[in-house]
Amino acid sequence: MAYPSKLTPEAIVEAASGLLRAGGAEAVGMRALASTLGVQPSSLYRHFADRAAVLAVLEDQTSLELNAALTRATAGLPPADALRAAGHAYLEFARSQPHAYGLLLMPRAPYTAQPGAGQDLWKSVLALVGAVTGQADDTAATVAFWAYLHGFATLELSGQFGRSGPRGGFERGLEALVMGLSHKDTP
Amino acid sequence: MAYPSKLTPEAIVEAASGLLRAGGAEAVGMRALASTLGVQPSSLYRHFADRAAVLAVLEDQTSLELNAALTRATAGLPPADALRAAGHAYLEFARSQPHAYGLLLMPRAPYTAQPGAGQDLWKSVLALVGAVTGQADDTAATVAFWAYLHGFATLELSGQFGRSGPRGGFERGLEALVMGLSHKDTP
DNA sequence: GTCTATAGCAGGATAGAC
DNA sequence: GTCTATCCTGCTATAGAC
Numbered sequence: 006m007a008y009p010s011k012l013t014p015e016a017i018v019e020a021a022s023g024l025l026r027a028g029g030a031e032a033v034g035m036r037a038l039a040s041t042l043g044v045q046p047s048s049l050y051r052h053f054a055d056r057a058a059v060l061a062v063l064e065d066q067t068s069l070e071l072n073a074a075l076t077r078a079t080a081g082l083p084p085a086d087a088l089r090a091a092g093h094a095y096l097e098f099a100r101s102q103p104h105a106y107g108l109l110l111m112p113r114a115p116y117t118a119q120p121g122a123g124q125d126l127w128k129s130v131l132a133l134v135g136a137v138t139g140q141a142d143d144t145a146a147t148v149a150f151w152a153y154l155h156g157f158a159t160l161e162l163s164g165q166f167g168r169s170g171p172r173g174g175f176e177r178g179l180e181a182l183v184m185g186l187s188h189k190d191t192p
Numbered sequence: 193m194a195y196p197s198k199l200t201p202e203a204i205v206e207a208a209s210g211l212l213r214a215g216g217a218e219a220v221g222m223r224a225l226a227s228t229l230g231v232q233p234s235s236l237y238r239h240f241a242d243r244a245a246v247l248a249v250l251e252d253q254t255s256l257e258l259n260a261a262l263t264r265a266t267a268g269l270p271p272a273d274a275l276r277a278a279g280h281a282y283l284e285f286a287r288s289q290p291h292a293y294g295l296l297l298m299p300r301a302p303y304t305a306q307p308g309a310g311q312d313l314w315k316s317v318l319a320l321v322g323a324v325t326g327q328a329d330d331t332a333a334t335v336a337f338w339a340y341l342h343g344f345a346t347l348e349l350s351g352q353f354g355r356s357g358p359r360g361g362f363e364r365g366l367e368a369l370v371m372g373l374s375h376k377d378t379p
Numbered sequence: 380g381t382c383t384a385t386a387g388c389a390g391g392a393t394a395g396a397c
Numbered sequence: 398g399t400c401t402a403t404c405c406t407g408c409t410a411t412a413g414a415c
Contacts, residue, residue: 012398035391047393048399056391112350148344148358149365156343157335163299171335178336178369185368199380222409234411235381243409 012044014052021059022066022105029104030060030111060108067105068122072129074098084136085183091133092154092179099158107162110155139188146186153182199231201239208246209253209292216291217298220247247295254292255309259316261285271323272370278320279341279366286345294349297342326375333373340369 020041024033035056039046053059078094079087099106127147134147157175160166166174207228211220222243226233240246265281266274286293314334321334344362347353353361 034389036389045400046391047401050392051398110347110350110352113352144356145358145360145364148347148353148361149340149368152344152347152361152365153336153340154343155347156341157339159346160297160335160339160342163297165297166335169331171332173332174335174339177332177373178339181336181372182365182368185372186364221407223407232382233409234383237410238380 012042012048012052016042017049017052017059018062018066021063025063025104025108026102027104030063030108032104033060033063063105064108064111065122067102067109068126070102071095071098071106071109072122072126075126075129075133079133084133085187088133088137088150088183089179091130092150092175095154096158096161096175099162103162106158110159134186137183137188138186150182150186153178199229199235199239203229204236204239204246205249205253208250212250212291212295213289214291217247217250217295219291220250250292251295251298252309254289254296255313257289258282258285258293258296259309259313262313262316262320266320271320272374275320275324275337275370276366278317279337279362282341283345283348283362286349290349293345297346321373324370324375325373337369337373340365 017038021033021038024037024041033056035046035049038059039049049059074094074097075091078090082090130151131142131144131147134150135141135143138146140146157171157178161171204225208220208225211224211228220243222233222236225246226236236246261281261284262278265277269277317338318329318331318334321337322328322330325333327333344358344365348358
């Protein structure tokens with residue numbers, strides 16, 4: 006209840022992050038944000054041009070966190086194991102921060118090369134997959150792997166699996182992909 | 193410009209479907225819908241209880257269409273080929289009707305057994321996958337297959353692939369999954 | 380069964396006082 | 398740099414006349 010009484014960009018982002026985690030991107034409104042900070046909505050515009058600017062920061066932040074989680078999970082593992090670990094870490098991230106993950110993968114203007122944090126994430130996955138397929142910059146394989154992870158995460162988060170549960174489904178597909186994408190050097 | 197001047201549920205749904213295809217679920221508003229039909233918004237409430245009722249009909253309709261597309265594409269094919277064809281038909285549907293597809297896979301309350309059209313769609317895919325894995329009601333394999341298709345479709349539709357394009361990525365993962373999920377009877 | 384009119388709510392963003 | 402006070406726009410839904 007004690008307000009710092011000093012509004013900084015960092016404090017705003019932190020409060021916005023809390024709203025995002027709690028209620029998704031649509032819960033990050035200028036009114037709610039101001040209310041959380043004990044401030045009037047108009048005060049926020051001294052620090053951020055508009056709502057989109059706030060969301061952009063949250064998106065970059067989330068991208069960095071996911072990238073860090075993947076790097077942490079795969080450190081020191083042989084290629085195939087690293088890919089499996091990355092899959093699990095990816096799903097774990099989506100489960101623990103569903104709304105933030107949702108923000109990360111929001112529809113964007115097609116053919117818009119997103120600069121910044123998103124690129125690093127892509128490069129990380131590209132390297133992981135490339136180590137398994139034995140081919141650098143293997144876009145096709147990376148896209149396939151990413152699609153599976155994203156699809157599973159979103160289907161689960163949106164409740165499509167129902168109470169029947171996907172038990173075993175994730176492992177099943179992950180294994181099929183790791184095997185199917187692996188480079189066979191000794192047939 | 194010539195208005196039928198007679199409002200029927202069918203006409204409303206048809207107009208709503210047009211709005212959905214053009215601008216997504218959020219474009220299906222009572223105002224826009226009434227405007228399209230040359231009618232006042234309040235008139236719609238004589239035929240539908242509220243906006244949610246309209247969207248529910250659109251969702252069921254879309255589910256039926258997708259199911260029909262998959263059935264059409266896989267008719268008479270051997271299991272593995274049928275699964276490949278289903279994958280292509282699924283992606284094709286998502287590409288040709290992105291907004292309708294998005295409505296179909298919208299977040300819903302978890303553990304809510306959705307009755308009706310959605311169940312049939314699931315059963316169709318379950319049968320296709322089961323024929324390949326050699327195991328009836330193979331939930332795990334079906335979930336994996338579905339996750340891949342949904343993930344690829346949504347990543348592509350949301351523009352995540354950028355201009356680099358996923359060329360070959362879809363085939364790569366689809367093949368890996370069909371192979372990986374296939375039942376080996378003669379090793 | 381359609382109309383006019385309006386209630387009610389929520390959201391982003393701005394002007395100008397202090 | 399924060400405040401008060403609005404403005405504007407968008408939406409769903411209802412009341413009551415015709």
